[in-house]
Amino acid sequence: MKILHTSDWHLGKKLGNWSRLEEQKEILDEILEICREEKPDLILLSGDLYDSWNPPHEAIELLYQSLHRMTEGGKRILIALAGNHDAPEHIEAPDVLARECGIFFMGYPESQPDDILFDSGLSVRFPDPGMIILEGMKGIKETVRIICTPYASEPRMRHYLDVEDKEEALRNVLTRHWQSLAEKYFDSKGINLMAAHLFMGNSSELLTEEEPEGEKSILHPGGLEQIFSESLPQNCQYMALGHLHRGFPISTSPVPAVYSGSPGAYSLSEKSEDKSVVLIDVQPGKKAKFHFRSLKSPWPLYRKTFTSTEEAVDWLKGHPSGYVEITMKTEAYLSGTEKQKILQSHDRILAIIPELISRGKERVSGPINFSGKSIREVFGEYYRSSNQNSLPGEELMTLLDEILSGRDE
Numbered sequence: 001m002k003i004l005h006t007s008d009w010h011l012g013k014k015l016g017n018w019s020r021l022e023e024q025k026e027i028l029d030e031i032l033e034i035c036r037e038e039k040p041d042l043i044l045l046s047g048d049l050y051d052s053w054n055p056p057h058e059a060i061e062l063l064y065q066s067l068h069r070m071t072e073g074g075k076r077i078l079i080a081l082a083g084n085h086d087a088p089e090h091i092e093a094p095d096v097l098a099r100e101c102g103i104f105f106m107g108y109p110e111s112q113p114d115d116i117l118f119d120s121g122l123s124v125r126f127p128d129p130g131m132i133i134l135e136g137m138k139g140i141k142e143t144v145r146i147i148c149t150p151y152a153s154e155p156r157m158r159h160y161l162d163v164e165d166k167e168e169a170l171r172n173v174l175t176r177h178w179q180s181l182a183e184k185y186f187d188s189k190g191i192n193l194m195a196a197h198l199f200m201g202n203s204s205e206l207l208t209e210e211e212p213e214g215e216k217s218i219l220h221p222g223g224l225e226q227i228f229s230e231s232l233p234q235n236c237q238y239m240a241l242g243h244l245h246r247g248f249p250i251s252t253s254p255v256p257a258v259y260s261g262s263p264g265a266y267s268l269s270e271k272s273e274d275k276s277v278v279l280i281d282v283q284p285g286k287k288a289k290f291h292f293r294s295l296k297s298p299w300p301l302y303r304k305t306f307t308s309t310e311e312a313v314d315w316l317k318g319h320p321s322g323y324v325e326i327t328m329k330t331e332a333y334l335s336g337t338e339k340q341k342i343l344q345s346h347d348r349i350l351a352i353i354p355e356l357i358s359r360g361k362e363r364v365s366g367p368i369n370f371s372g373k374s375i376r377e378v379f380g381e382y383y384r385s386s387n388q389n390s391l392p393g394e395e396l397m398t399l400l401d402e403i404l405s406g407r408d409e
Contacts, residue, residue, distance in 0.1 A: 001140055001191055004035060005278040007046035007242030008262035010085065012059030015323055016350050020264065021058055026298045027263045028066040031277060034293055035070050038279055041140055043070055046242030046260065047083025047151055047197030049091065064094065067103050074102035077124070077134060081150040082107045083197040083242055088150065099124070104132070106148045110160045129160070131181055142190045142284050147181050149174075149196035175231035182233030188285040194232065195240040200250050200257060203228040229257045238280055238288035247276045247292055256288050265301045268325055272297035299348070305329055309338045316346040323348045329355045335395045375404060
């Protein structure tokens with residue numbers, strides 16, 4: 001059986017004032033091409049479908065269109081979990097129509113939709129909350145069982161698991177819950193999978209992976225403590241994780257637990273070249289084999305430092321795609337003309353950050369005696385004391401002269 005695992009699409013994401021929807025369309029088209037090429041039997045989407053609880057309608061349309069195309073109108077099954085950026089009730093709202101197209105949304109850990117039998121003979125059952133059983137999949141003789149854990153806050157998870165003891169670590173309760181479902185439904189004759197949107201690591205080496213910029217933490221307070229990969233049932237063959245934006249395996253043995261990562265770079269702390277989906281091959285009674293399939297980020301993110309306007313303009317003209325945050329290390333602040341040259345040389349400049357270089361002069365410090373000095377001299381002293389001993393530029397002084405003279409041109 002072949003599976004495609006992806007997560008953290010964050011549809012509707014913005015970077016500064018720029019919408020990422022056009023870029024996200026290109027990314028999802030690439031994932032669609034991988035589906036056509038690899039022909040997975042099952043797609044797992046492990047949370048954060050949207051970037052906000054109230055996504056723009058363009059993002060909603062893009063999600064539904066993309067999922068419908070990936071399932072080829074119901075020829076393959078796709079299971080999508082809610083993440084911490086998703087409103088669970090919003091995620092589940094289209095379920096009645098989506099399930100007819102082979103798309104199953106799981107908004108809550110306790111989600112238990114109605115069973116459905118397709119004309120093709122495919123049966124999708126939900127015997128317990130968070131438990132999915134697939135039988136009669138085209139070309140797959142084995143029964144496929146999936147334990148699903150969409151994101152939930154700690155209070156909601158405690159309610160779902162009926163936990164009253166506030167002192168007991170929720171990770172222990174969740175572990176027992178997973179083990180109970182696995183003992184009840186998993187066996188060596190079928191395919192045993194899990195999917196979740198949470199923060200998982202190894203108990204012997206706590207995960208130090210930083211959450212991406214803009215992510216709402218799903219750790220304490222208000223979220224779950226880090227769940228350990230040792231919590232996974234031994235007869236699980238693959239755990240499809242979502243939340244962290246870098247794709248990497250938390251563990252490979254005995255249970256492969258893998259973050260697919262986001263398909264696009266959504267903050268400047270992320271590397272565009274790290275983006276991927278995961279392709280999994282799994283057979284009954286054997287540990288799943290997986291590999292990452294790299295994605296091309298159509299508009300990369302850059303953080304660049306320059307020492308002159310000419311250097312910045314030359315680089316920007318040679319890299320017209322992507323988004324750029326610029327740091328200018330100069331001896332004086334850029335003039336308005338210099339800033340305009342930089343801004344006009346690229347369409348997506350996020351910020352121009354000044355970083356003044358000391359020229360070796362003594363820094364102005366302590367009280368300054370302004371007695372007997374002109375306004376120009378007072379302004380110059382104030383500017384030096386506030387800007388690392390740099391002198392104001394000619395344009396700034398010209399503007400001051402215009403203000404003092406009462407002219408408005």
